[in-house]
Amino acid sequence: MKGAQALVGSLVGAGVDVCFMNPGTSEMHVVRALDDVPAMRGVLTLFEGVATGAADAYARLTGRPAAVLLHLGPGLGNGLANLHNARRAGSPLLCVVGAHATDHVRHDAPLESDITAVARTVSGWVHTSGTARDVADDAMRAVAATAADGGRIATLVLPADVSWSEGGDTAPPRTTATPEPPSPLRVDRAAEAVRAPGAVLLLGGPALSARAMDAAGRIAAATGTRLLVETFPRCWDTGAGRPAAEKLGYAAERALDQLTGASSLVLAGARSPVAFFGYPDRPGDLVPQGCPVVGLADAASDAEAALTELADRVAGGVAAEPAPHHAPEPGPGPLDVRSLCAAVAATLPQDAIVIDESVTASAVLAPALRTAAPHTQLALTGGAIGQGPPAAVGAAIAAPDRPVVAVQAEGSALYTLQALWTQAREQLDVTTVIVHNASYAILRVELGRTGAGEVARSGRAARMLDLTDPVPDFTALATGFGVPARRVTTTEDLLDALRWAQAEPGPHLIEAMVPPPA
């Protein structure tokens, strides 16, 4: 058996049965193996950032790694930004990077580069496979490594000769690490903290599942503890019927307001909050002075179980208070960010997956979704934009029976818009709503916050922040990638387009024009 066949066969045996890929010459034997191992689903993307972003979302929703197959160092480079997001999300992910044949490396051929140096910056585990005989077991070690620390990237560098040589054999899966069980001492301390008035419970990472949210809701109902959710949740079950929780604001000023007066800050699956960027004369650490931070469970431990133990301890039989279902349709008129978000919330299908890369619109979207139909939210964990369209691919493949609604800023969408093609090819049930204000609106905001001050209107600096001259036409772009699209400028047309998109199978894109920032 060739190394590539042993690899693919063993992955399937270990439950890794989806591979997002951009193959090249060095990966031809792995591609060929798809004809031999029908249980492996190959999903072609037009750009590596689509493959890695899709695998991240897939992992967040299933808890299992998908594989990505990339072509040498440049392919890894193209996938790096969404691997960064996956690392920050704690997503288990198997990154297979094809490389030159072992005895070709010495020629320093044009595509040769230092793959492992780049891979190490995002991976918890990196290994270069040496022979066809070893590759299947190497892959099993890699899959096991993705489960460590609550979820990591494992990168297996796969020389072409290891793929093409005979002598391989499938290997059995290895036992994977299980998350650390709750620490009784930490539960004690957290119980003491939440029983005092004014406690804040910050939820993040794995502590955003329906079960974890229910436990958090019970704690809140019984003790009055305030619930906050990390700014960019990896995978959050929320909406009507689940306990209401505010997201911690992106702007440090807003987050500081939300945390002011906390008697203690209890962390479940979340890290202690810090500012997204440093700013002149503003704190980076967002914990109010004197506020004790109590770690209940970090992202590598079983935060769900820890929250449940804490709830059993402090809430007894008290039930969580479910958020009401209240998402009225906005009235007719020209679109703005507020009516756009209201329309998305009003039409949100039951049990949808919402991909939120709406950037400046996110602060408006969050409260609108709190009382929309129950759903799961995935956000931009690592700040590397261009995560949304790929994440929609991975989410739809991870959960084919759940509709995906992607609320997507236009500037970020343009990083990885090739994902639309894969949505079309795989006929994924994705509705993308482009929030189109023809600018990098976030940078207009940040210009002031970083103290860079005003820029001359239509001046040379301002031109670097605007997406005008020309304004990208997403309806044409989506059509080019095979996704039916409509442009809307009024609330009533947006509602109509959302119903159209959700009624028809397959992907759709709605280009929602909103006013540029003031």
Place this chain on the structure above:
Amino acid sequence: MKGAQALVGSLVGAGVDVCFMNPGTSEMHVVRALDDVPAMRGVLTLFEGVATGAADAYARLTGRPAAVLLHLGPGLGNGLANLHNARRAGSPLLCVVGAHATDHVRHDAPLESDITAVARTVSGWVHTSGTARDVADDAMRAVAATAADGGRIATLVLPADVSWSEGGDTAPPRTTATPEPPSPLRVDRAAEAVRAPGAVLLLGGPALSARAMDAAGRIAAATGTRLLVETFPRCWDTGAGRPAAEKLGYAAERALDQLTGASSLVLAGARSPVAFFGYPDRPGDLVPQGCPVVGLADAASDAEAALTELADRVAGGVAAEPAPHHAPEPGPGPLDVRSLCAAVAATLPQDAIVIDESVTASAVLAPALRTAAPHTQLALTGGAIGQGPPAAVGAAIAAPDRPVVAVQAEGSALYTLQALWTQAREQLDVTTVIVHNASYAILRVELGRTGAGEVARSGRAARMLDLTDPVPDFTALATGFGVPARRVTTTEDLLDALRWAQAEPGPHLIEAMVPPPA
């Protein structure tokens, strides 16, 4: 003066007056400085790979570095593939990567990652600026570093506080290294080699300029030495009126044929030829057994001067034999790769810049261009696809009075198609001809060459090699980015479209449909 102002002011003083950019929050002060330093031209791109690919082409044509401005580790990752191509081209390039403020790093905020580890894989020089006082001189050291070894990438990591703090001052340019002068011993040995019958002179890197080609042509005319050009020339002055030279084939089989029987192989600016990929049971080193390799000048030395000395030595007053101008229009009928290449050659404007990322079509394009109007060719030096559309941006900005014709494979184009938007915004004179066969045709070829064998027609493996279901619509995509476009399926329509594109100012795209590979 703020650090950012000192930086931008000093760069302009050192002749670095174009900056291709994708700025983010940490780079706001650099953007703001564009209003203060009008001599710096900021060029916005929608994706970092466009910025880095543009800077590579700019450097190849001008011999001077442009700057790119990227946003933290993920921005560098997005730009990495075209930095890889730039490294392989030996392009001087200044990469400025904005980073978190110095005292924000300890918070490990979401966008934090190991920037320098990634930068080192493509850069000859990497430094993180420490204070506003030092940043201008750091930048001057970086610019000087780009000139070493014949052209390198220098990466300056720029913490946000270094940009925003006062205390900066402009710094004078530093003296840059000049290329090593010709070695008399090497010229002697090369002279001996080319005087013997059957010598081959392989030209590459800096030895492809008009002056170098003329010297090579004199050597060929006087001694009968055969001229070959490296497979992926960085910047090659060729076409009618210049000495004819064949490119070394991409396929190792073809290259071996071209080199068979050589009495010696003299290298001018080129590296000793190796196979692009390793294949089972095929050699990686393409030099025929027993053929001596004579290094006249490497890419870091003054290869132009070395060739001129060699020509003076062996050719005396003999002139180079100019290639004739012979590029007849193809007859009417359905398009194929042959008629497509003939149409491009027939209509090629005088002194055009040809960006060749035509991949499988390149072997047909090369002979067609040999007798087309004199022009300069830029190719995919590092094999990281998605170089063409960005290179067209950089070429048009480097040489605004020269038309740019980009012959572009569809699969590669889809990696960095966002470049079209910058072409539209800057109204660059670029004609892109998409060679559209709706497949990764090169991989169909490589499947057999790597011994992976046949794949089932329309099977699961075959689906990873085809760009069908849906076929991307480049006319719609170009329109979406603001570039006028036409789809053509016949020779006569292609000729018509080429004339339309070249008559109107600004960018155009022609989607030329050719049959899929057999």
